Amino acid sequence: MLKIENLHVRVEGKDILKGINLEINAGEVHAIMGPNGSGKSTLSYILAGREGYEITQGSISFHGKDLLEMSVEERAWAGVFLAFQYPVEVPGVSNIYMLKAALNGIRKHKGEPELDAMDFIASVKSKMKDLDMDEKFLYRAVNEGFSGGEKKRNEILQMSVLEPTLCVLDETDSGLDIDALKIVSDGINRLRDPARAFVLVTHYQRLLDYIKPDFVHVLANGKIVKSGGAELALELEDQGYSWLEDKKAS
């Protein structure tokens, strides 16, 4: 589904990613772990197409297409979804309006008709119930005045409504208490599907207690320094990142 080859990225003259190689197949869950400043968030932004990053080398293909040639919206239409570390507030625009605009944007691109308003609302409401979100959130402005946990739940709600094929979750566990973490993880687990892949970007192992990854990659100094199965995350929990960073330096 996704193939990253020798990706080099520079931001404001500084090399952040220095040769990333990663292949992700449908149905897989990959965790990207690493210390602060290792380039984890940069990688998620690159996948979503954010401006301000200079790609100096390498390529990314998504479903056989050149992802780097696609605009932000085109990537969303093609099935890329980024759950933001810091979801953005959009004053005056209700959650339901934005959800509908987004879903219809995607459906229009696929040549599908717009959803019937009643069916749409009913489907959104049932998804909110799963995430333990009050229906009143539909009519509140997007993320405005939401608590950290509410914002993260709202990201998962958007993800479940838009049904992307590649879900990139950037530090979704940050700022969540244990109950919220469980609700959000359950929401993500419900979306696991043979046709869908996940990239979980996280600093801590605790998210992986709830969402079991198929692969764990450690990112340090702009490179993947180690890859393994779910057990690698536990090793990191015990030993921290420094042994890997040192290894890379040697």
Added chain:
Amino acid sequence: MSASNENIKDMIGQQYKDGFVTDVESDSFAAGLNEDVIRALSAIKKEPEFLLEWRLEAYRHWLTMEHPEWAFVEFPKIDFQEISYYSAPKSMADGPQSLDEVDPKLIDTYNKLGIPLEEQMRLAGVAVDAVFDSVSVATTFKEKLYEAGVIFCSFSEAVKEHPELIKQYLGTVVSQYDNFYAALNAAVFSDGSFVYIPKGVRCPMELSTYFRINAANTGQFERTLIVAEEGSHVSYLEGCTAPMRDENQLHAAVVELVILKDAEIKYSTVQNWYPGDENGLGGIYNFVTKRAECRGDNAKVSWTQVETGSAITWKYPSVILRGDHSVGEFYSVALTNNYQQADTGTKMIHLGKNTSSTIISKGISAGHGQNTYRGLVKIGRKAENARNFTQCDSLLMGDQCGAHTFPYIETKQPSATIEHEASTSKISEDQLFYCMQRGISAEDAVSMIVNGFCKEVFKELPMEFAVEAQALLGISLEGSVG
């Protein structure tokens, strides 16, 4: 974020759609202003003596007045002798008695603007008075309104048919000496709309006036007078467009609203005069005096305006809250793009006890646009427990534009409660990226964010106008969700 700025520019920089010229023969006065011009104008309109005298008093006073320079707008000195003060399509000279007799070219003009005048074709149930240059060409649904006791007609017709009402109310809210442009308007106003809602009547339909400037080098000076008798209610809408021309044209209107005890007027404006081109050439100077007076207890007036057109907008729809418990509201969206300038706001003059006012102003500046909010909240000595809430928000797009806020507050009553909130923000890259990542195109994302910014004002507009206003800001509202 250059790409997004391009998107924003495309979105607001859409071509002015109503810039065509209607090819009709007109009877116009030669340019110039003196007492003879005013006498000739009054004679064409077969006005009673009192009105001519009133015009002349205004003119003589105007001659003694200085052009006001305090607004935060810049334009070359206007030569008032270069303007023609009257222009009417020739076909209107004999005064068509019904729509069938109106020049099809005029009807076609309004059709092009989306304002069909044929009553049987109208589904919306909105009565329209169509003002073309200096005259009213048609007023629809007159008979149906008359059954309810409502008078809705052109100002000229009201002068002929209801001179006693005109004499009683004309100039009682905005006097013929009020200010430079109001005095000029009083001297040379050519037409406009008149509305009278009798005691206890709830007007059965929305009333609307559609102003169109067509002739070149002509000023448009119309006057609107609305009287809401005790316990009555009316919702009134006005729209404005003009052809694209390289010369600036002056539009100096006066609107007077009289609201008696327990009555309510809701007055909505979507102003889309030609704004000039992207280099600031041409466009309408929109210098308007609008004022409402709540004369009785529990009277209520609400001004809602969406100002997207005009090279310069300079106006302050105001409310005099004389009756106890009377309520004044002002909701405004003003957008300035390219070299447009707007200095707009309101005045809330609290005189009665327990009066309250609300001001919500949203300024959007793009290109080299300059957007100024100027507002006065004045609480008189006897206005016990008066309350005001003001919120002024500015949204900037790009780094060449400006937003300015000048709130004035004067209070002589210690029990008054006055709140003022102000904010200035930019459409952030984060917001755009977030919306686009969800599959919303850049253009729709900008529209959605701007729409969200203006939401508190748009919700005050009648449905048809809200749609037009959103379309004007380049916003397509799919469905009515949210």
